Amino acid sequence: MQSLLLLLSGLALLIFGATLLDCGLSRLARRAGIPRLIAGAILTAYAAAAPTLTTGVMAGFRGQVEFAVGVIFGAYICNLLFLLGLLALISPVRVVYRMVRGNVPFMIFVAGLVWLFALNGRITLIENLALLLLVPAYTAFVVHYARRIPSGDHEPGSLPTPPQKNTVAIPVLVACLGGCAVFLYFGAQLLLTGALDLARLTGMDELAVGLAVAGPGLSLPVLVASFRTGRRGERNLVAGNVVSGNVFILLCVLSLTGFAASGALPVGGALHDLELPAAFVIAVICMPVFVTRAVINRLEGACFLLFYALYILLTVLRAITSPLYPVIANILFYILLPGTGLIVLLALWFAYYEVKILTADLGDDVADLAMTALKNTRKIVVSVVGVTLILVGIAMMALPGPATIVIPLGLALLSTEFLWAKRLLQYVRKEVEYAAARLAGTEKKE
Numbered sequence: 065m066q067s068l069l070l071l072l073s074g075l076a077l078l079i080f081g082a083t084l085l086d087c088g089l090s091r092l093a094r095r096a097g098i099p100r101l102i103a104g105a106i107l108t109a110y111a112a113a114a115p116t117l118t119t120g121v122m123a124g125f126r127g128q129v130e131f132a133v134g135v136i137f138g139a140y141i142c143n144l145l146f147l148l149g150l151l152a153l154i155s156p157v158r159v160v161y162r163m164v165r166g167n168v169p170f171m172i173f174v175a176g177l178v179w180l181f182a183l184n185g186r187i188t189l190i191e192n193l194a195l196l197l198l199v200p201a202y203t204a205f206v207v208h209y210a211r212r213i214p215s216g217d218h219e220p221g222s223l224p225t226p227p228q229k230n231t232v233a234i235p236v237l238v239a240c241l242g243g244c245a246v247f248l249y250f251g252a253q254l255l256l257t258g259a260l261d262l263a264r265l266t267g268m269d270e271l272a273v274g275l276a277v278a279g280p281g282l283s284l285p286v287l288v289a290s291f292r293t294g295r296r297g298e299r300n301l302v303a304g305n306v307v308s309g310n311v312f313i314l315l316c317v318l319s320l321t322g323f324a325a326s327g328a329l330p331v332g333g334a335l336h337d338l339e340l341p342a343a344f345v346i347a348v349i350c351m352p353v354f355v356t357r358a359v360i361n362r363l364e365g366a367c368f369l370l371f372y373a374l375y376i377l378l379t380v381l382r383a384i385t386s387p388l389y390p391v392i393a394n395i396l397f398y399i400l401l402p403g404t405g406l407i408v409l410l411a412l413w414f415a416y417y418e419v420k421i422l423t424a425d426l427g428d429d430v431a432d433l434a435m436t437a438l439k440n441t442r443k444i445v446v447s448v449v450g451v452t453l454i455l456v457g458i459a460m461m462a463l464p465g466p467a468t469i470v471i472p473l474g475l476a477l478l479s480t481e482f483l484w485a486k487r488l489l490q491y492v493r494k495e496v497e498y499a500a501a502r503l504a505g506t507e508k509k510e
Contacts, residue, residue, distance in 0.1 A: 077251030138279015152365025
């Protein structure tokens with residue numbers, strides 16, 4: 065009873081801390097005039113994942129690595145299956161095409177990358193660093209997509225708002241953010257103590273408690289944030305927020321937990337059997353579900369809830385080494401999943417034109433990103449080579465002949481991209497012409 069009380073108290077503090085963090089960041093965003101779509105896709109999603117981050121990192125520092133990994137994957141799977149399924153069952157969840165078509169492929173990529181990294185039984189320090197470095201790239205990626213969403217996809221509450229002057233004072237906001245950090249810290253402490261005591265009492269291992277108890281509990285802040293988003297008239301942002309939060313969990317929470325656990329994160333064999341493939345398969349299934357009719361309907365929500373119930377059942381049966389585990393696992397992998405795949409394929413067949421439009425849009429986006437990258441790469445190459453030539457020319461000034469060739473050559477190369485270099489090159493050319501005229505005795509005095 066005491067363990068359960070500690071666990072529930074920790075969850076309550078974590079939920080309150082995440083809600084306080086979300087409110088503070090939202091007010092700061094409104095004060096700065098940041099559009100609500102961008103604030104929701106980044107700030108709300110990341111704030112809702114803050115309890116998972118706090119708990120995972122603290123568990124890593126305390127050496128409870130199995131529990132930390134269970135919390136991370138438990139929250140990830142619960143967010144996609146239970147949370148989205150519950151919200152869709154209450155009321156169909158509308159999906160913003162442009163937002164999700166960028167987020168979901170990125171989530172599929174990240175889930176596959178984590179699975180690939182974990183194949184050898186551990187995620188190394190370098191792999192954790194690679195995941196962490198993708199966080200700013202993903203944030204910029206989401207902002208890029210959010211800015212490109214046409215006004216017709218915005219609901220009234222998500223339109224960009226001008227900066228507000230008469231809002232809560234900055235010291236109050238800072239105190240609010242500081243208070244949320246205190247709630248998150250003590251909430252994580254209570255959750256860790258209560259969950260591990262519960263594991264000892266029930267005979268379940270730490271991984272199972274993290275997957276089936278603590279992870280789903282840490283998804284409650286995401287549920288609260290989703291209800292708050294819906295109450296503001298922004299239900300079209302819910303799916304994007306959940307996906308953004310899940311990508312943040314796999315990139316930031318997983319990598320920082322690995323750093324806290326001495327740099328490398330052990331990934332047990334049990335995760336290879338169920339959680340790692342489930343994380344990737346669920347991400348893949350989300351793509352056609354989100355694409356068809358741009359809405360998650362009640363039937364799809366009910367299917368999500370059914371799969372989550374089966375997942376929790378399998379987790380518990382595996383923890384207690386029940387003989388029913390392989391039977392239900394075979395039913396899931398060889399009957400239910402193929403049947404779901406067939407239904408998804410049929411849905412995609414009927415939504416052929418929607419998928420065709422989506423594919424065309426994705427092609428345009430890839431082309432735009434490739435052109436931007438190519439343009440920037442060319443500028444970088446030109447800058448490096450041009451400056452190198454100029455520096456070499458300066459170093460060779462003891463030999464006037466080579467220097468007078470190399471320095472203008474570097475300026476000529478830079479002038480293909482930069483106006484300042486073009487003007488400097490024209491100045492050098494005029495000086496050279498004037499010096500040649502003086503040597504020939506044909507200069508004209510102005």
